[in-house]
Structures are given as C-alpha cells and as structure tokens.
Amino acid sequence: MTAWTTIDGMRLRHLDVPASTGAADALPLLIIPGHTARIEGYLDLVDRLRGRHRVLVVDLPGSGESAKPERRYDLRLYEDVLVAHLDRLGIDQAIPVGGSLGGNLVLRLGHRFPARFPRLVLWAPGSAWSPKPALAATTDRLLAGTALGRRLFWPSVRIQSRFWYDADFEHRRAHLDDTFRYYRRVMSPGFVQMYWGLAADQLRRSLFELAPEIAQPTLLMWGDRDHGANMGAGVARLHELLPNSRLHVFPGRRHSLEAECPDELAEQILTGC
Numbered sequence: 001m002t003a004w005t006t007i008d009g010m011r012l013r014h015l016d017v018p019a020s021t022g023a024a025d026a027l028p029l030l031i032i033p034g035h036t037a038r039i040e041g042y043l044d045l046v047d048r049l050r051g052r053h054r055v056l057v058v059d060l061p062g063s064g065e066s067a068k069p070e071r072r073y074d075l076r077l078y079e080d081v082l083v084a085h086l087d088r089l090g091i092d093q094a095i096p097v098g099g100s101l102g103g104n105l106v107l108r109l110g111h112r113f114p115a116r117f118p119r120l121v122l123w124a125p126g127s128a129w130s131p132k133p134a135l136a137a138t139t140d141r142l143l144a145g146t147a148l149g150r151r152l153f154w155p156s157v158r159i160q161s162r163f164w165y166d167a168d169f170e171h172r173r174a175h176l177d178d179t180f181r182y183y184r185r186v187m188s189p190g191f192v193q194m195y196w197g198l199a200a201d202q203l204r205r206s207l208f209e210l211a212p213e214i215a216q217p218t219l220l221m222w223g224d225r226d227h228g229a230n231m232g233a234g235v236a237r238l239h240e241l242l243p244n245s246r247l248h249v250f251p252g253r254r255h256s257l258e259a260e261c262p263d264e265l266a267e268q269i270l271t272g273c
Helices: 039-049 075-089 101-112 133-142 147-163 172-186 189-204 228-241 262-272
Strands: 002-007 010-017 029-032 055-058 095-100 120-125 218-223 245-250
Touching: 002 075, 010 039, 010 075, 029 039, 029 075, 029 101, 039 055, 039 262, 055 075, 075 101, 075 189, 095 101, 101 120, 101 189, 120 228, 120 262, 133 189, 147 172, 147 189, 147 228, 218 228, 218 262, 228 245, 245 262
Parallel strands: 029 055, 029 095, 095 120, 120 218, 218 245
Antiparallel strands: 002 010, 010 055
C-alpha cells in the first residue's frame, strides 16, 4: 500500500514493502523510476524482489501522484529527495536500482555517497553519452516552463515511446495506452517543466566523467534491441570505465526491462545484490 511523505515542502507518494522471507541483514532495495515514470510501472518487479529484500519506490517530484510544483527540476534535486527519503525512514544503507533516468541516478548516488550505497544495479541509464551543453541550454531556454514546451511534449514523447518496448512485446500497446492516459490525467505546467528540465540536465551531464571514480560492485544491464540515443555504445563504454562492473545483456529486449521481462530482471538484480 502506498503512503505519503513531505520533503522540501513537496508531498510525495511512496511504496514501502517489507521482505517476506529475506535475511534480516539484507539491504533494502531503492527502486528509482525512470523519466516521468511512477510506482505502478514497477509493481511486477517489486513483487518478485520482496521475498528477500525490503523494497522502496518513490513517485519523484513532478511525476506519478506526487506534487508537481512549478520550479526548476534537475538531477541534484532528485538525488537530494531520495537521500532525504531514506533519512526519513531511518535507512543508513540501501542498494539503488533503476533504469533510464533511474539508472542515471543510481550511478550519481553511488558516486556522491559511496558508503551509503555499497552496491549499484542499473540498466540503460540516461546520460550514457558525451555532454551536449548547447542542446541542453536550448532545451532549458525554449522548452522548460514555456507554452512551447507544453505544445511539443506530445510529439516528443510519442517519438520517445517508439524505443520503450520491442515491437514483439505482446503487452506493448496496453502499456503505451496506460502511460498516455496517465500523462493526460496529470498534465500540468509543473509536469511539463519536470519533463524538459530533467531532459536538459541529462543532456548537460555525462556519466562517462563519473564512472572511473565509482568503485562499488555495479551490475549494468541492457536490452540488445535498445539503441535509442546510441544506448548500446553508451552502455559498453560505461562497462569499460566502471572499475568493478558486470554487464548482463537481455536478448530481444528494449528499454523498459521492468515491463518487458520482470522475471529475468529480478533474477539478475537478486544475483547482483
């Protein structure tokens, strides 16, 4: 069952599922949703992980059912919110788990707080590319918090959605329809500002600069049909740069592994933890 907390004046929805049979010393898993994603998209994965670990998921500011204030949204805001959430729960250490934007945040949290996050699990992370400062500045200036940004949201997200699920995934249409209904329901200036603000900050920064300094054991995953934003090459480069990483490739899968293959993904996560 979801609950509510308030962090930095923002009311946030979160899920806290206790382990059913896990070892008492197993670290909690902090699942970090992708860009615009929400708790509901990870329930199948949570159900497969809860046997051995306490599992936490948060609707990040601007997404899901959480508050959507009109403000600046960037990666550091999300990092701070996630750490503050763990503080509220009295959790000193956790294993961050996430894909896309969530995977980006997994590595950033691991780099910033190595003692607090002793193992890292991620797939297809955003910012697995060289910095793109000019494009980031244009996105910030022209789209974040503007009427133009709202008009361009739907064309942008419909292009993006082509890369979320493989064409052979039998539930692809149902997942897309559900996501677009959710977007229409929560559409607001704050939601659009979050969408473009996080897009700009991920373009502005690169994980390649941080990766050599991340010493924790890291499980890096990728679906071999996920080539949006040259993701395959980006993941391969991260695997080279991370000092202590293991790469697992899911054949025939694309970007949203939590939806396409929750059983196989959970198996790898539990092995990596």
